[in-house]
Amino acid sequence: MNRQFTITIDGMHARLQAQTRAAQHEVAAGQVLLQVDAASLNYRDLLTLQGAASGAARDGLVPLSDAVGTVLAVGDGVQGWQVGDRAIPNFFPAWIEGRFDPVHLQNALGGGNTDGVLSQRLEVPAQSLVAPAAHLSDEEASTLPCAGLTAWHALFERGPVMAGDTVLVQGTGGVALFGLQLAAAVGARVIVTSSSHVKLERARQLGAWATIHYGETPAWDEQVLALTDGRGADHILELGGPDTYDRSIRAVAPGGRIAQIGVLSGFNARPDIQPLQFKNARIDGICVGSVAQLRRLNQFMAQHAIHPVIDRVFDFEDSPAAYTHLASGQHFGKLVIRL
Structure with missing residues (x-):
C-alpha cells in the first residue's frame, strides 16, 4: 500500500x-x-x-x-x-x-x-x-x-557572486540561509536581516559578515549603505515583497542586481524602479531552476x-x-x- x-x-x-x-x-x-x-x-x-x-x-x-x-x-x-x-x-x-x-x-x-x-x-x-x-x-x-536551487539560481546562474562581493539576504528562511551559506563559501560578505536577535546570532555562526535587526533599525537600507561605505549590496535576495522592495532598490549597489524571489509581505509590489536606471542596476526574476x-x-x-x-x-x-x-x-x- x-x-x-x-x-x-x-x-x-x-x-x-x-x-x-x-x-x-x-x-x-x-x-x-x-x-x-x-x-x-x-x-x-x-x-x-x-x-x-x-x-x-x-x-x-x-x-x-x-x-x-x-x-x-x-x-x-x-x-x-x-x-x-x-x-x-x-x-x-x-x-x-x-x-x-x-x-x-x-x-x-x-x-x-x-x-x-x-x-x-x-x-x-x-x-x-x-x-x-x-x-x-x-x-x-x-x-x-x-529553496536551495532558488538561491543557487539567483546567486550563481544569474550572478555570479564572487569573492569580495556584498550580498544582502532578507530573513532566515530556507532560501535566505541557503543564500548565506552558498555566498559565504566563495568569500562574499553576507549581510542578513531579521527581527530576532537569536536568529541573527545563529546567522553570524553560519558565516554572516554583518547583521541588521530591522525591528530596531527600520531603515535597514541606510544601514546597508553605512556598512559598505555608501556603495550598497552587489546582490540582494529580495524575499519580502511590497514591504521591502523600495528599500532593496535604495540599498543595491551601482551595477548591482536584485533577485526577485519572495512574497512574504504579499504580492503585487509596485516599487519606484527609476533609481535602478541611474545605478545601472537590474532586477532578475527567479523561479526555482x-x-x-x-x-x-x-x-x-x-x-x-x-x-x-x-x-x-x-x-x-x-x-x-x-x-x-x-x-x-x-x-x-x-x-x-x-x-
Missing part, C-alpha cells in the same frame, strides 16, 4: 488528510519509481494549502515539491538509474536545461493540478532526477529542489561540504504539524518530513 497526504477541500476550508492507496508496481517507459525517504516544506506549500479552497490547488492534490528517494524500479528506456540509487526530483520536471518556458509552471510538483511528493511512492520522469551530493543525509538532500542547475548545485555543495540548515524533522504522521510550525514563523532553516 502507498500512504500519502492530500489536500482535502471542504467548502471554504482546506486541510491535509492521510490517504492509503494501492501501491504501484509497473513503471511507464522513461519513468522511475521512487520510495520517498524525506520531503521538505517551502513557503509556497503553505500558500497552496491556504489558497486551495479559492482555487490554488485541486481537491485531492498531493502537496510538496521537495524530496529525496531511493529508486525502486525503472521503466523501459531509462538509462543512468538503477534500483537502490538515491535521487532528487526537480521542482520543474520538464525544465532540463536552457531557457525557461512558462509551460513549466503548469507542471511544477505539488501545485495546481500536479501531484507532489508527500507520498511513500512516487513515479517521476527519469530526466527530472539528479543524484544528491553523497555527504548529505536524506533529510538534508530533501531541502534542495526549491532547471535540472542542470540542480545538478550544479549538488556539485557545489559537495565541493564545499555544505550542509543545509534544518530546524526540525517531523514524522510522516505529523505532517500537519509541520505546516503549523511553518506558519508560526519560528523556524530557523528547513522543516523536513521523514517518510
Whole structure:
C-alpha cells in the first residue's frame, strides 16, 4: 500500500488528510519509481494549502515539491538509474536545461493540478532526477529542489557572486540561509536581516559578515549603505515583497542586481524602479531552476561540504504539524518530513 497526504477541500476550508492507496508496481517507459525517504516544506506549500479552497490547488492534490528517494524500479528506456540509487526530483520536471518556458509552471510538483511528493511512492520522469551530493543525509538532500536551487539560481546562474562581493539576504528562511551559506563559501560578505536577535546570532555562526535587526533599525537600507561605505549590496535576495522592495532598490549597489524571489509581505509590489536606471542596476526574476542547475548545485555543495540548515524533522504522521510550525514563523532553516 502507498500512504500519502492530500489536500482535502471542504467548502471554504482546506486541510491535509492521510490517504492509503494501492501501491504501484509497473513503471511507464522513461519513468522511475521512487520510495520517498524525506520531503521538505517551502513557503509556497503553505500558500497552496491556504489558497486551495479559492482555487490554488485541486481537491485531492498531493502537496510538496521537495524530496529525496531511493529508486525502486525503472521503466523501459531509462538509462543512468538503477534500483537502490538515491535521487532528487526537480521542482520543474520538464525544465532540463536552457531557457525557461512558462509551460513549466503548469507542471511544477505539488501545485495546481500536479501531484507532489508527500507520498511513500512516487513515479517521476527519469530526466527530472539528479543524484544528491553523497555527504548529505536524506533529510538534508530533501531541502534542495526549491529553496536551495532558488538561491543557487539567483546567486550563481544569474550572478555570479564572487569573492569580495556584498550580498544582502532578507530573513532566515530556507532560501535566505541557503543564500548565506552558498555566498559565504566563495568569500562574499553576507549581510542578513531579521527581527530576532537569536536568529541573527545563529546567522553570524553560519558565516554572516554583518547583521541588521530591522525591528530596531527600520531603515535597514541606510544601514546597508553605512556598512559598505555608501556603495550598497552587489546582490540582494529580495524575499519580502511590497514591504521591502523600495528599500532593496535604495540599498543595491551601482551595477548591482536584485533577485526577485519572495512574497512574504504579499504580492503585487509596485516599487519606484527609476533609481535602478541611474545605478545601472537590474532586477532578475527567479523561479526555482532547471535540472542542470540542480545538478550544479549538488556539485557545489559537495565541493564545499555544505550542509543545509534544518530546524526540525517531523514524522510522516505529523505532517500537519509541520505546516503549523511553518506558519508560526519560528523556524530557523528547513522543516523536513521523514517518510
